[in-house]
Amino acid sequence: MASDLSPSSWPPPASPVSEAERSNFSDLIATLAPGQRSNYKWTVLERILVLEFYLRQTLDGASDHTLGPQAAASLREWITIAALPNSEFAPRSPYAISEVAELTQDDIAKYRALGLRSLQVIFLLEDMYPFSKDEQALVVSMLTYLASYSDASAPWTCSKAQSQAQLLSSLYVDSQSLPRLISELLKQRVKPLFTKSKNPAITPQIRKAIHPLPSDETAQSDLDIENKPWKHEHIYVISLLQWIYENLDAASMESNWPLLVPPLLALIDDSSIDHKAKGCRLLLLFLKSSAPSLLQRTGLGEVFESALFPCLNYLPSVTLEADSSKILEVAYPALIYLAIVRFPDAKQRAAKTKAFNKILHQGILQGFAHAGDHVKIAELLINQMTDLINETGVASTTNLKHILPFLSANLAAPFATAYPPLLQASASAMKVIIINGWPRIAYHRFEILRGLTICWCRIKEVDDNIADLTKVKETIEQAVELLMSAVWSGLSAESEIRNLVRNEPRLQTLLAIPEAYENQKNVPI
Numbered sequence: 420m421a422s423d424l425s426p427s428s429w430p431p432p433a434s435p436v437s438e439a440e441r442s443n444f445s446d447l448i449a450t451l452a453p454g455q456r457s458n459y460k461w462t463v464l465e466r467i468l469v470l471e472f473y474l475r476q477t478l479d480g481a482s483d484h485t486l487g488p489q490a491a492a493s494l495r496e497w498i499t500i501a502a503l504p505n506s507e508f509a510p511r512s513p514y515a516i517s518e519v520a521e522l523t524q525d526d527i528a529k530y531r532a533l534g535l536r537s538l539q540v541i542f543l544l545e546d547m548y549p550f551s552k553d554e555q556a557l558v559v560s561m562l563t564y565l566a567s568y569s570d571a572s573a574p575w576t577c578s579k580a581q582s583q584a585q586l587l588s589s590l591y592v593d594s595q596s597l598p599r600l601i602s603e604l605l606k607q608r609v610k611p612l613f614t615k616s617k618n619p620a621i622t623p624q625i626r627k628a629i630h631p632l633p634s635d636e637t638a639q640s641d642l643d644i645e646n647k648p649w650k651h652e653h654i655y656v657i658s659l660l661q662w663i664y665e666n667l668d669a670a671s672m673e674s675n676w677p678l679l680v681p682p683l684l685a686l687i688d689d690s691s692i693d694h695k696a697k698g699c700r701l702l703l704l705f706l707k708s709s710a711p712s713l714l715q716r717t718g719l720g721e722v723f724e725s726a727l728f729p730c731l732n733y734l735p736s737v738t739l740e741a742d743s744s745k746i747l748e749v750a751y752p753a754l755i756y757l758a759i760v761r762f763p764d765a766k767q768r769a770a771k772t773k774a775f776n777k778i779l780h781q782g783i784l785q786g787f788a789h790a791g792d793h794v795k796i797a798e799l800l801i802n803q804m805t806d807l808i809n810e811t812g813v814a815s816t817t818n819l820k821h822i823l824p825f826l827s828a829n830l831a832a833p834f835a836t837a838y839p840p841l842l843q844a845s846a847s848a849m850k851v852i853i854i855n856g857w858p859r860i861a862y863h864r865f866e867i868l869r870g871l872t873i874c875w876c877r878i879k880e881v882d883d884n885i886a887d888l889t890k891v892k893e894t895i896e897q898a899v900e901l902l903m904s905a906v907w908s909g910l911s912a913e914s915e916i917r918n919l920v921r922n923e924p925r926l927q928t929l930l931a932i933p934e935a936y937e938n939q940k941n942v943p944i
Contacts, residue, residue, distance in 0.1 A: 827870030
């Protein structure tokens, strides 16, 4: 989340107070004509600071300036246009002819100050002349502006601005007006920006295309920035989409279906990893409000799956490790949840398990084969695999022969203690495997014990007082305890345990035979 920043963190070109004292309130309002947008954001910020000074003086009774409801409405409208983030934060196109300077930290601080102070002015206007919900056109503009500052991941906002924008949004929207306003936002603000972002995988009716054909618009969209105004100019729309998806219900989903799907596919299919990752996050929000029957009727479950799977191929060393983590950590949850939504019934368990297995084999295992030597990527993949096993349940036992070897290899690696998070992820995965696959776990006990015991001994050799390694050691002990319970419930492995302890005395405390089974008769394997 962006850090809190305010105008006090930088010196403005001129003092807002001195500017306010030299200016006339009526003249200032006259210069802020609705629809007039200053290309120089610092001028906008100066005017907002001066305006805030005037309004505070008026509320405190220190000024005799007057402001009527009509002037207040005009000020609101000007702010929703002038303070709206746009092309300043757009990614730099590699095909652009002219060079555009990158924003500095000082520039970003000023943009955050602009958002924060403009929200303060809206609050002051609310205290003087509360907003009228009957002005629907202005409500749409206001919600667009507020939604752009409600996204914590946006570089132009901060935590304080986010909380203020969310509070203001609650003043303009209630449960009755929300569905209507969502439809208006989609029609007026979202649809025009995504009109040229065609996807050949869907029909104009937003159903799966039976015979999709290559699309010229899609192929040339990265060469012509005019085809993606949502990416290169009106960048606030992505934050607006997030606000819409967060507030969707089942009824709004179905009535606005044709307007909700194209932006998702446009973002996921974009060449930018940042936009792909944002598309995956938005898809996850979208799926949480989607009815399974709607995905089945339209066939879009397969379309979303086909769009998401290529995201799993962004692996080192072709992709930077940081960019790879950014896309993988959102693509896998979206794919897993998509399978859950597509196959919600018990009768569809086989289809859901098949979808999970596809994610495991074509995503996680292949990713580990290509980028397993990058410890942060390996940790991420194992954590996603753990979530997948929890969802798959006992059906995950069919994949243990593929999963356990590389988990044990991670735990038994000679220098594994240099990066404890990977060991923690692997040990936690072992626990989840034992819990979900206990009916068949006895047949894999040697592979599991190999990784757990070697790692445990290495930690004892290094220093088991290091906090991270101590946590790994405790997780391994819990996994071994679970394994012992699962194994002893189906067979007696007392002789095997005693042989291990005899060969490696350090395992005495780790492989203590449960007293409840001390006298249990051995059962042949």
